[in-house]
Amino acid sequence: MVLNARPHGGEQKLSSTLDRIREKWRDRTDRMDRKEIPDGDEQGFAAAFFPGMIPEEYDRARRLKRRLLQTFRNVPLEEAIPGTELHTEKGLCYHVRTEETLPLRIIRREKARENILSDLKLIYGVGEITERELKEKGYRTIADLAAHPRFSARAETFLNILDTGDTGRLCDWIGRWFSRSHPLILHSSGLHEKEDFLLLDIETLGLFTRPIILLGAAQISGNRIRVDQYLLRDIHEEPAALAALLSHVGKRSAFVTFNGRAFDVPYIRERLAYYRMGGDLERAHFDVLHFSRRAWRDRAPSCRLTALETYLFGIEREDDVPSALVPEFYETYRRTGNVGPLVPIIRHNHGDLITLARIFSRLHEEWER
Numbered sequence: 001m002v003l004n005a006r007p008h009g010g011e012q013k014l015s016s017t018l019d020r021i022r023e024k025w026r027d028r029t030d031r032m033d034r035k036e037i038p039d040g041d042e043q044g045f046a047a048a049f050f051p052g053m054i055p056e057e058y059d060r061a062r063r064l065k066r067r068l069l070q071t072f073r074n075v076p077l078e079e080a081i082p083g084t085e086l087h088t089e090k091g092l093c094y095h096v097r098t099e100e101t102l103p104l105r106i107i108r109r110e111k112a113r114e115n116i117l118s119d120l121k122l123i124y125g126v127g128e129i130t131e132r133e134l135k136e137k138g139y140r141t142i143a144d145l146a147a148h149p150r151f152s153a154r155a156e157t158f159l160n161i162l163d164t165g166d167t168g169r170l171c172d173w174i175g176r177w178f179s180r181s182h183p184l185i186l187h188s189s190g191l192h193e194k195e196d197f198l199l200l201d202i203e204t205l206g207l208f209t210r211p212i213i214l215l216g217a218a219q220i221s222g223n224r225i226r227v228d229q230y231l232l233r234d235i236h237e238e239p240a241a242l243a244a245l246l247s248h249v250g251k252r253s254a255f256v257t258f259n260g261r262a263f264d265v266p267y268i269r270e271r272l273a274y275y276r277m278g279g280d281l282e283r284a285h286f287d288v289l290h291f292s293r294r295a296w297r298d299r300a301p302s303c304r305l306t307a308l309e310t311y312l313f314g315i316e317r318e319d320d321v322p323s324a325l326v327p328e329f330y331e332t333y334r335r336t337g338n339v340g341p342l343v344p345i346i347r348h349n350h351g352d353l354i355t356l357a358r359i360f361s362r363l364h365e366e367w368e369r
Contacts, residue, residue, distance in 0.1 A: 061325050065332060068340030077233065080339045081346055086230070088247075090239035090277070094231040096346060102225040102354065104194055105361045107368045112190030116162065116170075117141040119184060122177055123154050167191055167254060167284035180261075180287065181294035183367045189286050190364075192254050194220040198283075199256045199360075200245075201352045202264050203345055205327045211238050212271055213330050214345060215245045218353040227353050229346060234334070239275045242268070246279045254284040258305050258356050261287040288356060291363050309355045312362055321348050 072080050077094065086095035107115075116122070118141055120131040139145055145155035161169050167188050174184050189197070199218040205211050215230045228248065230241035245268070257264050265281055272279045293303050300311040309315045321329050321344040329341035 057322055058325075061322055064319055064321065064344065065329060065341055068343060069332070069336065069338050070340075072338055072340030072343065075339060077339045077342070080343055081231075083229075083231070086240070086244055088240045088243040090243040090275075091237060093237040093240040093244060094233050095244065096229040096231065097226065098350065099224055099226045100354075101223055102220075102357055103223045103361070104197075104220050104225070104357060105364050106192075106194060107187055107190035107364050109190055111368060112187045113162065115187050116174075116184055117143055120145065122158060122174060122184075123151050125151065125154075162191075165191055168282065171284055171286075179290075179294075181290040183291075183294075186286065186291050186363055186367055188284070189254065189256075192252065192284075194222075196250075196252045196254050197256050197286075197360075198248055198253045199353050199356050200260055200264050200268075201257070201349055201356065202267060203323075203326050203330075203349055204267065205330065208267060208270055209274075210327075211235050212241070212267065213238075213326075214349050215241050215268075216349045216353050217245055217248045218357060219248065220357070225354065225357055227350055229349060231342070231346065238271065239277065242272055242275070242277060242279070246277075249280070249283070254286065255281075256286050256288065256356065256360055258292075258352070258359075259287065259289040261285055261290075286360070288359050288363065291367075292359060295363060295366060305352060305355055305359075308359055309351075313355070313358060315355070317348075317351060319344055319347075320351070321345060323348070 077083075081094075081096060083094055083096035086093050120126045120134055120139065120142060121128065123142060123145060126134065134145070134148075139148060142155050142158055145151045146159060148155065158173065161173060170188050170191075171185050174182065174188065178184060197220055201216045202212050203214040203216075205213055211232065213232045213235075216227065217229075218225055218227045220226075228244075230244045232238055232241055255265060265285065269279075269281055272281075289303065289305075292300075292308055296308065296311065297303060301307055306317065306320075309317075321341075326345055326348070329345055333339060333341045
């Protein structure tokens, strides 16, 4: 369904409310920059508009923005954020590419198949008791069930999906019997080559129906990871950035995201529909957030990506812009023409993609058995 430029009904009310909040935010932040707010009022303002943000975090971000506006005054974009202007069939956008060493560990294909085939409960009608009885009779794998008088048809259907390498259908099949966080879904990713994985992360101007201002895609080649980021220098460049992102999606691509099943991919799909652009996003999708909650919920202080980054890898980001403030930093860039506020947005998105790859690899290390 193509979404209209102007929302209707409840969506229109939501949009109007967000517009009013944004205008208040602009007015109040402008006044803060002129130091016209009474002492102590900033914390109350932060709490009102960003209920999940602690006052110290908000205050650090505000000081960061001021420093960036001073540091990058009259500095061109190409100098502040090295990149190139990219021409696509949908117009122009700004392209930033980086590459670094990052070994990605993925469960071996043979081990992945072995783990998947050994769980007879993936076949309809087989529960824990039946599985135990079947294994006692010599049906050790789903392949063995292909000779069973009752379960042969379902087993053969499953084996066909597994043998054709259709991991999207395979994950859907597993998801019917187990949760989306189940290790067997992660093991299904072992049927892919590393080069198939397309790691995605986007930065937006707010809730759905608002533009995506930065689309990040990362891909693995050997022990290297390449990050491509497509930045909107102005809102009208969104179709070009979307087209650039779609150029990374191949026949064997599998998405790897952090909460991307609920946010990133549906958001990209909605923006493509808004511009009446095609794009097949029906791919195998490994959402690392679900696996992370299963693996570390009882150990990590939080399953937010940056919290896991600190817990697992000891990384503490400096001069990072909180996700909730990305829209304001971008709006400041649009109002002033100063590219400084864009710098931490690019770094934040890049850091999220690198950490996503590291968490994905760590999960494979811990869950391979």
